[in-house]
Amino acid sequence: MQTMVINQFGSAKALTLTEQPQPEISAHQVLVKVHAFSIDQLDIQLRTGQLLAQIPANFPLTLGWDLAGTIVAAGSAVTDFLVGDAVLARLPLTTPGAAAEYVAVDAANLAYKPDNVAFRTAAALPTAGLTAWQTIVMHLAVENEQHVLINDFTSCTGQLAAQLAAGIGAEVTAITPETTQESDFNLIDAATAMQQQYDVILDLTTKPITTNLLSAKGRYLATQEDFNLVPDGTELQHLVDLLSHNKLQVPLGRCLPFSELSMITAHRLLEAGHTQGKLVIEIIAD
Helix, strand or coil, X not given: CEEEEECCCCCHHHEEEEECCCCCCCCCEEEEEEEEEEECHHHHHHHCCCCCCCCCCCCCEECCCEEEEXXXXXXXXXXXXXXXXXXXXXXXXXXXXXXXXXXXXXXXXXXXXXXXXCHHHHHHCHHHHHHHHHHHHHHCCCCCCCEEEEECCCCHHHHHHHHHHHHHCCEEEEECCCCCCCCCCEEECHHHHCXXXXXXXXXXXXXXXXXHHEEEEEEEEEHHHHCCCCCXXXXXXXXXXXXXXXXXXXXXXXXXXXXXXXXXXHHHHHHHCCCCCEEEEECCCC
């Protein structure tokens, strides 16, 4: 099968399309024929070796951790999913990535993809959606009428977190340099944000803002310091259900075909900050 790998840490040119054996599955796994996968800053960090302390690299290393596709085989202990089911998943970082024609996925990390959600959209959801869910709903436990600040509305995670908080009934303010864009939220720049106080702050940036903006019993979470995403199919299914019922919108960026040129281009665009919405690579176009 065709697989996008790196054989050493380095620039985007390290990405190589190669032939690899189709993965074998355990009793608790399924084999997914990948239709689409997405890439984000995590792929850049892995490709450049920034996460070597947390994730041992066994070359060739396959990147990509969010995928959507169709089950073509299921392990003997898998009972909730069948061959032919359309699914999506966030892979653990300790497993081979999603940039391949076929991927072995633990059934516990899977969610069903409804017919009214495109594969490319489903592939853009897992990491950003689960980060938003686990921070807003679980760690910060946002409540109705609380004043929530999202630092970095330009990211897919920031936009999904704002939507989830608003769906709970919170008043959402988000920091963005593009304050003129249309939005259902109160978009302000960083300087303006510093003039207010908030019940909850979710900080998605590499340079966290001060916690002095919190109210007396306020809660603060910086994902770069205090958060590790846990793949979870049940939580992902909640997000997919919201998406299916138009209660959540995933900001999609460019969709590119599966090739070395597309992958190198996508990585370079992401590194340069020239992206709006999630970058998706399609192996099988919708």
